Amino acid sequence: VENEIEIRQARLLCLEAASKADQGLPFRTESAIAKYVSAESSFRVVDRSMQIHGGLGVAKDLPFERWFREMRIRRIGEGPSEVQKHVIARDILGQGLR
Numbered sequence: 637v638e639n640e641i642e643i644r645q646a647r648l649l650c651l652e653a654a655s656k657a658d659q660g661l662p663f664r665t666e667s668a669i670a671k672y673v674s675a676e677s678s679f680r681v682v683d684r685s686m687q688i689h690g691g692l693g694v695a696k697d698l699p700f701e702r703w704f705r706e707m708r709i710r711r712i713g714e715g716p717s718e719v720q721k722h723v724i725a726r727d728i729l730g731q732g733l734r
Contacts (some may be wrong), residue, residue, distance in 0.1 A: 694717050
């Protein structure tokens with residue numbers, strides 16, 4: 637249940653950012669929130685899935701182990717989560733955080 641909730645939440649946030657971009661509206665904050673939530677949620681979803689499968693969760697026979705590595709890299713590759721939080725905070729507070 638938690639996995640489904642997190643996946644839907646991330647999807648909706650991505651769609652919101654994309655909709656604003658398509659309309660030519662500012663979407664930096666929405667994009668940063670979507671990136672942050674998607675990266676963190678996907679990591680938790682894969683981690684939970686590995687837990688559910690026990691020892692098989694880390695076996696190379698199932699995709700979880702590879703997904704875990706890929707999700708960890710995405711938390712860094714799309715801009716580290718901390719960077720996304722700074723973008724969000726700067727936009728919300730209306731001032732630069734340096």
